[in-house]
Amino acid sequence: MPFNSSLVKTLVTLLSLAASLPVLTADYEVITVASGLDKPWSVAQLPDGTGFLVTEKGGQLLHLTERGDVTPIAGVPEVYFKSQGGLLEVILDPDFSANRTVYLSYAGGDAEANRTTVVRARLAEDRLEQIETILEVLPDKKKAAHYGGKLAFLSDGTLLVSIGEGFEYREQAQSLDSELGKLLRIRSDGTPPPDNPFPEAAPRVYSYGHRNPQGLVVDRLDGTIWMTEHGPKGGDELNRIVPGSNYGWPAITYGVDYSGAIISPYTEAEGMVQPEIYWDPSIATSGLAIYRGAGFDGWQGSLLIGALKDEKLYRLTPGDGGFSQSEPFPEVTGRVRDVRVLSDGSIAALTDGGTFFRIIPPAD
Numbered sequence: 001m002p003f004n005s006s007l008v009k010t011l012v013t014l015l016s017l018a019a020s021l022p023v024l025t026a027d028y029e030v031i032t033v034a035s036g037l038d039k040p041w042s043v044a045q046l047p048d049g050t051g052f053l054v055t056e057k058g059g060q061l062l063h064l065t066e067r068g069d070v071t072p073i074a075g076v077p078e079v080y081f082k083s084q085g086g087l088l089e090v091i092l093d094p095d096f097s098a099n100r101t102v103y104l105s106y107a108g109g110d111a112e113a114n115r116t117t118v119v120r121a122r123l124a125e126d127r128l129e130q131i132e133t134i135l136e137v138l139p140d141k142k143k144a145a146h147y148g149g150k151l152a153f154l155s156d157g158t159l160l161v162s163i164g165e166g167f168e169y170r171e172q173a174q175s176l177d178s179e180l181g182k183l184l185r186i187r188s189d190g191t192p193p194p195d196n197p198f199p200e201a202a203p204r205v206y207s208y209g210h211r212n213p214q215g216l217v218v219d220r221l222d223g224t225i226w227m228t229e230h231g232p233k234g235g236d237e238l239n240r241i242v243p244g245s246n247y248g249w250p251a252i253t254y255g256v257d258y259s260g261a262i263i264s265p266y267t268e269a270e271g272m273v274q275p276e277i278y279w280d281p282s283i284a285t286s287g288l289a290i291y292r293g294a295g296f297d298g299w300q301g302s303l304l305i306g307a308l309k310d311e312k313l314y315r316l317t318p319g320d321g322g323f324s325q326s327e328p329f330p331e332v333t334g335r336v337r338d339v340r341v342l343s344d345g346s347i348a349a350l351t352d353g354g355t356f357f358r359i360i361p362p363a364d
Contacts, residue, residue, distance in 0.1 A: 027362040028296075028329070028359055028360060028361055028362055029359070029360040030329060030331040030332060030357055030358070030359050030360075031357070031358050031360065032355060032356065032357060032358075033064065033066065033068050033348075033356040033357070033358050034064055034068040034070070034354075034355070034356040035354055035355045035356070036354050037054065037056060037062075037350075037354035037355070037356065038056045038057075038058055038060065038354060039056055039057040039058060039086070039352060039354070040054050040055065040056055040057075040337065040338070040350045040351075040352075040354060040356065041055045041056065041057050041086070041087065041088050041089070041337055041338065041350070042054070042055045042088060042089045042090050042091075042337075042338050042350070043055075043064075043090075043338055043340055043348055043350055043356070044090045044091050044092050044102070044340075045340065045342050045343060045348070046063075046092075047092075047096060047097050047343070048097070050063070050065065051063060051064050051065040051066055051069075052064045052348070052356075053073070053090050053092075053102065053123075054090070054350070054356070055087045055088065055089065055090045055104070056086075056087060057081060057086030057087055057088075058079075058081050058086060058087070059076055059078065059079045059081055059086065059087050059106075060072055060073075060076065060087070061073040061076045061087070061090065061104070061128070063126065064356065068356075071126050072126070073123070073126055073127060073128060074126060074127040074128070075121070075127045075128035075129065075131065076104070076128060077104070077106065077108070077117075077119055077131060077133075079106040079107055079108065080106075080107040080108060080109050080110055080111075080114045080144065081107070082107075082111070082144040083144035083145055084107075084144060084145045084146065084147060085106075085107030085114060085144040085145075085147060086106065086107055087104065087106045088104075088105045088106050088107070088116075088147065088149035088150075089103075089104065089105040089149050089150055089151045090102060090103070090104055091103050091151045091152070091153070093120075093153075093188065094153055094157060099122070100122050100123045100124065101120055101121070101122055101123075101188075102120070102121055102122075102123050102128070103118060103119070103120050103134075103151055103159065104118070104119050104120075104121070105117065105118045105147075105149040105150075105151055105161065106119075106149070107144065107147050107149075108136065109140065111142065111144070112142060113140035113141075113142070114140065114141060114142070114144065115136050115137045115138070115139075115140050115141065116135075116136075116137040116147045116148060116149055116161070116163050116164070117133060117135065117136050117137070118133070118134050118135035118151070118159075118161055118190075119131055119132060119133050119134065120132055120134055120188065132189075133190075134186065134188070134189060134190030135161060135184070135186060135190050135204075137163050137179045137180070137184075138178070138179050139178060139179075139180070141166040141168070141169055141180070142168075143166055143167050143168045143169075145164070145166065145167035145168075145212075146164030146165055146166050146167040146211070146212040146230075147163070147164050147212075148161070148162035148163040148164040148210075148212060148213050148214065149161075149162065149163075149164075149214070150162040150213060150214060150215065150216035150227075150288075151216070152216045152217060152218045152225075153218065154185070154218055154223070154225075155218075155220075155223055157187075157188060158185050158186065158187055158188075158193055159185070159186050159187070159188055160183060160184070160185055160206065160216060160218070160225065161183070161184040161185075161186065162183055162184075162210070162213035162214070162216050162227060162229075163179055163180060163181065163182045163183070163184060163210070163213075164180070164181065164210070164211065164212035164213065165180045165181030165210065165211055165212070165249070166180050166181075167212075169181075170211070170249065170250045171250065173208060173209050173210060173211065173249045173250065174208065174209060174246070174249075174250070174251060176198055176201045176202040176205060176208065177201075177202075179202070179204065179205065181208060181209065181210045181211065181249060182202075182204075182205050182206070182207065182208045182210060183205075183206045183207045183208075183210060183213065183216075183227065183241060184204045184205060184206060185204065185205075185206040185243075186204055192204045196243075197243045197244030198244070206241070206243055206244075207241050207242070207243065207244065207245050207246070207247060208245075208246055208247070209245075209246040209247040209248045209249050209251070209272065209273075210227075210229050210247055210249055211229050211230055211231065211232070211249045211250070212229055212230040213227050213228065213229040213230075214228065214229070214230060214285065214286045214287070215227060215228030215229075215285055215286060215287055215288030215305065215306070216228075216288060217288045217289055217290050217303075219290050219292070219301075220292060221292060221301075224240060225240070225241035226238065226239070226240060226241070226288060226290065226303060227239050227241055227288070228285035228286075228288050228305060229247075229249075229285070230282070230284060230285060231253065231254065231255035231278070231279070231280075231282055232253065232255040232256060232257055232258060232263060233255050233256050233257065233258050233260070233281075233282065234254055234255035234256060234279070234280035234281055234282055235253045235254035235255025235256075235278055235279075235280060235282070236255075236278060236279040236280075236282045236283055236284065236285045237254075237275035237276075237277070237278050237279075237285075238275055238276045238277040238278075238285070238303070238305075238316070238323075239273065239275050239276060240276055242273070245273045246271060246272050246273065247272065247273050247275075248268075248269065248272040248273065250263050250264055251264055251266065251269060251272065252264055252266045252267055252268055252269050252272055253267065254267055254275075254278045254280050255280065255282070276322065276323065277316070277322070277323055282309055283305075283307040283308075283309055283310045283312075283314070284307055284308035284309035284310070284335075285305055285306070285307060285308075286305075286306040286307070286308050286335075286336060286337050286338070287304075287305070287306035287336060287337055287338035287339040287340075287349075287350070288303065288304070288305055288306070288339065289303070289304045289339045289340050289341050289347070290302070290303055290304075290341070291303075291304060291341055291347075292341065293341045293342070293343075293344070293345030293346075293361075294344075294345040294361075295344070295345030295346065295361025295362065296345065296361050296362075299315075299317075301318050302315050302316060302317050302318065303315070303316040303318075303323070304316075304339045304341070304347065305339070306335075306336030306337060306338060306339050306349065307336060308335040308336065308337070308352070309335075311333055311334050311335055311336070312327050312330075312332070312333070312336065313327070313328075313329055313332045313336050313339060313349055314326070314327055315327070315328045329347075329359055331357075332349050332351075332357050332359070333351075334351030334352065334353045334355055335351055335352035335353065336349050336350070336351055337350045337351060337352050338350040342358075345361050346358055346359055346360050346361060347359040
């Protein structure tokens, strides 16, 4: 092919023009607030601007500043730290600014008898005081698995607590004689509200038929309760919670046992609620948040879901035909354990590997 000087000059000109153009970047910023945390599980933003409270599964509660400075909080109750057990959720009382009250969920007990436990305490500087146990789930179990442990307040001040079925005790998810495999609703002192669905048979139970719910959020706009739960091999679920409803596990499921064995031949049954979404294969749903902040245009009502197996943070966008799934922040990698929408509209995400990501929305 003969040498073409005109073509070479054209290519050089185009390359020069390309080099002078601005580099296109994402219209958000992902920053690392902290790394090297030890199996962080949950994060709560402090309203006074001093940073966050972060739990580590081994039993540490940390005060983490915006700059990543860490101060351990003393006085945390002893936890049963094994397998899936340990220190789990931290949330603030709705009136935290006045009463400094926080709530922790964790695995309590030992290898012979352990249970999901919830305490409330007063945060005083760098320690917990006035610690009071408000919930110990019945019955005790031996397996260190499927604790649930997510906490969320309803607008009436009552507290929701998600409880797993203990893995080896899955049939109890269908029994109102057990609190395993349930979503519980209690007052802030642990007593059951009289208007729960089963005041005589199961006074703390709000819904049942759950496997291992590790995502829970209440929409402050309309009060809708959203909960995600791990399926077995396949069959992770997003559920819209209606009081008194049965969500089917293990009588119906879209998954199979890890061995490939059939758990149930049914995916639906009369009187059992279908999930809004199910995932097969599993993504291993964990933290859950709903976007009601300012900053990401068009995101109102979107759900943010952490995926342990996929190691991603997903967005579920509501529409007429249900939800559509996308991955808006590919920079957030790792087993995403918790996700929260912060007061300024930014998003916090924790990974099992110890990274605290903060996603900053576009500037106005």
